[in-house]
Amino acid sequence: MSVQASFALRSRNPDVLTCIANLSNDEVFTPPEFANRMLDTLAEVWAADNGGADLWADKTVRFLDPCTKSGVFLREITSRLTKGLAAKIPDLEERVDHIMTRQVFGIGITHLTSLLARRSLYCSKHAKGKHSVAKSFANDSGNIWFERIEHAWIDDRCEYCGASKKTLNRGGGLETHAYAFIHTDDIKIRVTELVWRRYAV
Numbered sequence: 001m002s003v004q005a006s007f008a009l010r011s012r013n014p015d016v017l018t019c020i021a022n023l024s025n026d027e028v029f030t031p032p033e034f035a036n037r038m039l040d041t042l043a044e045v046w047a048a049d050n051g052g053a054d055l056w057a058d059k060t061v062r063f064l065d066p067c068t069k070s071g072v073f074l075r076e077i078t079s080r081l082t083k084g085l086a087a088k089i090p091d092l093e094e095r096v097d098h099i100m101t102r103q104v105f106g107i108g109i110t111h112l113t114s115l116l117a118r119r120s121l122y123c124s125k126h127a128k129g130k131h132s133v134a135k136s137f138a139n140d141s142g143n144i145w146f147e148r149i150e151h152a153w154i155d156d157r158c159e160y161c162g163a164s165k166k167t168l169n170r171g172g173g174l175e176t177h178a179y180a181f182i183h184t185d186d187i188k189i190r191v192t193e194l195v196w197r198r199y200a201v
Helices: 003-010 032-049 072-084 092-102 111-122 187-199
Strands: 063-068 104-108
Touching (some): 072 092, 072 104, 072 111, 104 111
Parallel strands (some): 063 104
């Protein structure tokens, strides 16, 4: 490798979430640039509805990504809150821990994407692991919840999502793609079950 090429590579540190390929047709990753544009819009709407208040400077607001895959939204929200809450929680470690344990939540759509989202957010697939940037979790899932959900078959279709039994009834070893957020009779109870029980830990 030439000296010039070596220098050029050393100065480049790409965002890994811009480099990964989609896992399947229903696991399409949101590019970080697009996620940030959406979060800019969210902050503008929040300010318009809250007398110009800065969304990222509010330590009581909670965020839920109900179908998290790469964790890009949660990562970018955490980054913005880390800057926005600097005056209210000056200690960086305390601030990051507060944000990760009290403000950002996700529901993984598959086991693999839940691990990827934890890695993106906590810098570790284990929220309470030694490499995790969050220090107060009592469990390895942190606030990125995933539990295998089965489809509710009626004849040849799932009563919740309409998925074909022929396509997705593949046995216990493969993903069901039955997303917890929509496979329920009462979404409010589901969110309470998934998110607030984590918050209480």
